[in-house]
Amino acid sequence: MFTGIIETLGTITNLVKDQENLHLTIKSTITNELKIDQSVAHNGVCLTVVGITADEYTVTAIKETLDKTNIGNLKVSTKVNLERAMKLGDRLDGHIVQGHVDETGICTNIENQNGSTVFTFKYTSEKNNITIEKGSITINGVSLTVINSKDDSFSVAIIPYTLENTSFKRLSINDKVNLEFDVIGKYVSRLTKK
Structure with missing residues (x-):
């Protein structure tokens, strides 16, 4: 679950097509706080962190995600809105957001x-x-x-x-x-x- 309150902007640094999937590497000021398997919303799309190197991390978008969102339109150097999942007990400043684009x-x-x-x-x-x-x-x-x-x-x-x-x-x-x-x-x- 997310709140829709953006924490920071990230920059796409690499895009790698792998069959029908797309691996996105993002440079961000919150990378050092992330861990593998963590959910992060990218332009409102919940994606799982699969790799971390220095100040960059990688997530994978599957065909379903690419078909129904604008993730497939991103290019290297594009800025994306980033939000980590909300913590239980924190204030809900935005509204209930699932990270599932309609x-x-x-x-x-x-x-x-x-x-x-x-x-x-x-x-x-x-x-x-x-x-x-x-x-x-x-x-x-x-x-x-x-x-x-x-x-x-x-x-x-x-x-x-x-x-x-x-x-x-x-x-x-x-x-x-x-x-x-x-x-x-x-x-x-x-x-x-x-």
């Missing part, structure tokens, strides 16, 4: 608004994922609050701190992002359909 979305608009930046995203409504006005959404691993909720799009307002300290700083229109919809909303939606 689908990808596309950034359709970026607008500066007197101290905040509003990002708008479009997603596929056929997958029955929903957003709720003032509900939670995770975008590339960042816990955010939904505004302008529609059937296939929504917006979020980013404060300057979040913009500066996450990969949102490098996000452009038409970029693909990982979306994890609110876990409670997913269960309620599923129950109401039965």
Whole structure:
């Protein structure tokens, strides 16, 4: 489990294709605190640490992950949002995040608004994922609050701190992002359909 509060940015230093898998090596300021078999969220995707060397560590993404997230689009020198799994007993500053991406979305608009930046995203409504006005959404691993909720799009307002300290700083229109919809909303939606 994660909270969607990004600890740091990591830099992709190597990508190695291995059959249908992709091994990603990341340079990070938290590498010295990691251990093999630990879960780390990368742009909101929970991946297991399989190797550590100096200030770099390696994780592996399988075909399922590559098909359903933006992990396969990463390139060497790309910055990624990193978060280690939450500790039991810590404050839950964001919201409950599983690290299981529901689908990808596309950034359709970026607008500066007197101290905040509003990002708008479009997603596929056929997958029955929903957003709720003032509900939670995770975008590339960042816990955010939904505004302008529609059937296939929504917006979020980013404060300057979040913009500066996450990969949102490098996000452009038409970029693909990982979306994890609110876990409670997913269960309620599923129950109401039965």
